[in-house]
Amino acid sequence: MGRKENPIVSSNRELVALAQWLRDQRSASGHSYAQLAVLAGCHATTLQRAASARAVPSARSVRAYARACGASEKKAMELWLRARRRDVRTPGGGSPDPLGIDGVEALRAGLRRLYELAGRPPVREMEERAGTGRLPHSTAHRIVGGRTVPRDIHQLAGFLTACSVAAAEHPLWIDAWRRALGRVAPSSPAPRTAGAVGPVVRGGVAVAVAGAGYGPAGGAACDRPVPVPVPVPEPLRASAGLRLALLGPVRAWRGEEVLATGSPQQRALLAALLLREGRTATAAELIDALWGPEPPSQALAALRTYASRLRKVLDPGVLVSESGGYAIRGLGEGALDLARAQDLGAEAEKARGTGDLARARALLNEALDLWDGEPLAGVPGPYAETQRVRLEEWRLGLLESRLDMDLEQGCHAEAVSELTALTAAHPLRERLRELLMLALYRSGRQAEALAVYADTRRLLAEELGVDPRSGLRELQQRILRADPALHEPGPPRPAEHAEVRVRPAQLPVCVADFTGRTEVTARLVGLLSAAGRTDMPVAALWGTGGAGKSALAVRVGQAVRRFFPDGQLYVDLRQEEPAGALGAALRALGVAGRDVPDGLAERSALYRSVLDGRRVLVVADHARDAAQVRWLLPAFAGCGVLVTSRRRMLDLAGARLVELDAMSPQEALALFTRIVGERRVAAEREAARYVVAACGFLPLAVRAAACRLAARPAWTVTTLAGRLADESGRLAELEAGDLAVRPVFEHCYTGLDGEQARAFRVLSGSADPFLSVPAAAGLLGCGPQRAEDTLEGLVDAGLLIPMGPAHYQVHVLARLFALSLPAP
Secondary structure: OOOOOOOOOOOOHHHHHHHHHHHHHHHHHOOOHHHHHHHHOOOHHHHHHHOOOOOOOOHHHHHHHHHHHOOOHHHHHHHHHHHHHHHHHOOOOOOOOHHHOOOHHHHHHHHHHHHHHOOOOOHHHHHHHHOOOOOOHHHHHHHHOOOOOOOOHHHHHHHHHHOOOOHHHHHHHHHHHHHHHOOOOOOOOOOOOOOOOOEEEEOOEEEEEEEEEEOOOOOEEEEEEEEEOOOOOOOOOOOOOEEEEOOOEOEEEEOOEEEOOOOHHHHHHHHHHHHOOOOOEEHHHHHHHHHOOOOOOOHHHHHHHHHHHHHHHOOOOOEEEEOOEEEEOOOOOOOEHHHHHHHHHHHHHHHHHOOOHHHHHHHHHHHHOOOOOOOOEOOOOHHHHHHHHHHHHHHHHHHHHHHHHHHHOOOHHHHHHHHHHHHHHOOOOHHHHHHHHHHHHHOOOHHHHHHHHHHHHHHHHHHOOOOOOHHHHHHHHHHHOOOHHHOOOOOOOOOOOOEOOOOOEOOOOOOOOOOOOHHHHHHHHHHHOOOOOOOOOEEEEEOOOOOOHHHHHHHHHHHOHHHOOOOEEEEEOOOOOHHHHHHHHHHHOOEOHHHOOOOHHHHHHHHHHHHOOOOOEEEEEEEOOHHHHHOOOOOOOOOEEEEEEOOOOOOOOOEEEEEOOOOOHHHHHHHHHHHHOHHHHHHOHHHHHHHHHHOOOOHHHHHHHHHHHHOOOOOOHHHHHHHHHOHHHHHHHOEEOOEEOHHHHHHHHHOOOHHHHHHHHHHHOOOOOEEEHHHHHHHHOOOHHHHHHHHHHHHHOOOOEEOOOOEEEOOHHHHHHHHOOOOO
């Protein structure tokens, strides 16, 4: 079998899983590396390096390794691709940094490096991956040879796709391509104050600053922000002069200049993208929206043509390509008439809830004035037809609300003519007829009011075979009785639950020095921004204590606020049980305290009723288990839920589990640098790297260590590193005010049963922090199945880290905590 291999050590967990899988396949085959080399047709050293986890190996060597072992090449390439993607998304380690590209030569070198990281795929394979017509193999050959660069953005996007670069990273490479070719002026980073975090626009693509950046060589470069490609939470002035209209014919202006929006199908594409409010629409969804179930044979080509034409008409970076689809983002505040009308309607509802009817009427009139005839007029396609009906229904709802307030303020005589015209146009709309009856009665026209009821009853019977609704029948009886209360306009009768529609904004303040987490942020934003398109999204963020789940949840919540215009609820389930949390949420949503029921089930039912029809984000932080969260789940698909927990919410139906583990070494060093200061770290960078490694790259530990150092000007980084070198006292050193690591592990440990607690102490005493199921079974003296169940239980408790199929790791700080416990 040859000499013993070195332990696997890498911050790239997917690379660790790949290396361990390769080693397991070799062990199963019984071959030495010399024998594998003969079977694979390559050098034994190449195969050893492939399974060393020192760097992501080439695709060819991984295929050869798997083939020689008689293992699945498909499985090997799946593991390799995950490892390669994790490596590319982690700045440093030789991965190219698009933010550092400032010329054609640097661009050529960066593209060549992407090709190498992709495993040097054949150029014809690259042509297939890129998509039809985007990257001819002859062009790919010249690009990877350094003889040319992509001629346009579509060719560049094809090259990036062929090299397996994540779509979220494409805007940064497009910006680098533009800078290198002089298509736009290079933009220098905006001046930043300590802890400043804000939106940045690069190449017309809106991104949000997530923390410190990194230089091309992998060191921290905290004078540059790391962009997170997420939807911008607040409107930017990226397209200050661009205005668009949907509440009438689909039109566009730049200043006073009317822009050509093209053919009906092209306007249908523009409308479909605008109605998605920044969310990405796939090509299949857009084809279905424009042509329905029977699209023409060249529908995809036509769609791309329309998108290309719109991109030329709109401001740069507004229409973006993403994951094979399109989205419109970065519009200025008030640039879209529909968004403006929605904001005015929400403000009017809030003003009415506070009793300011005059302001509420004015706001509704302003919103209604934005309509210019039939919405989406002249736009073809089934999607436009559906949205036309929805928008017209919404307009009528706004009209009814405004007319209701007219009557409340005694303007019944003025309202009669408008209501008469509306009931003629919408004869089956009973609420309009009810308002007309009330307006006529208050105007001294009792007989006409009763005639309206008789006409309504006859019409409903003839057309639908039904009687008028109870509210209309009750109003007729009150008119017949000459109820004195009908003559005096006053406040509306209280509903069963007096609800004031308010927009809660309960998310805590974002951490000012938040750093990294680009990939998981983009994934969570993508999940939550789908609210309203399919079922209600539920994202369950889990990971060990101290990994920064709460800070990330708040940051993601702020990033997706624009997708939840009716508010954001925040619940800390460490402080509140479900009943208390529901009571607080109901009061925040405008339900009077006296109307909040006592029972948990009744509170949950009322909570779902209040949220029906609203687009609200619910952030449930520090959940103990799925049972706590279920009571807080809305029923309306337009809402979204983000849960954080140390446990995997396997039993939370419909939840998408997203794991948050320790930071990469570069992210941890960047966080440490932002807190301590660039000058102190630059002088002792190696010591700083040791400090973050001693913290196990755990954000809580890194922050505690950095805060201790920042508060002690007399200390050097080397001083702190020396204090952390003593493992017996390291946990005590990682305390700064309420930032402390030991209580995190104590909380996890106290939740274990006796068998799990013993297993944790035994496994933590192992010399190898990486444990396979057979190795754990040997240490625990039990069978593999029971060992795996125990290991999974420790993962759920937040004390072990899963490292791939049947492999686990004891975090360095968890091991130190275990060593401080009594021996098993």
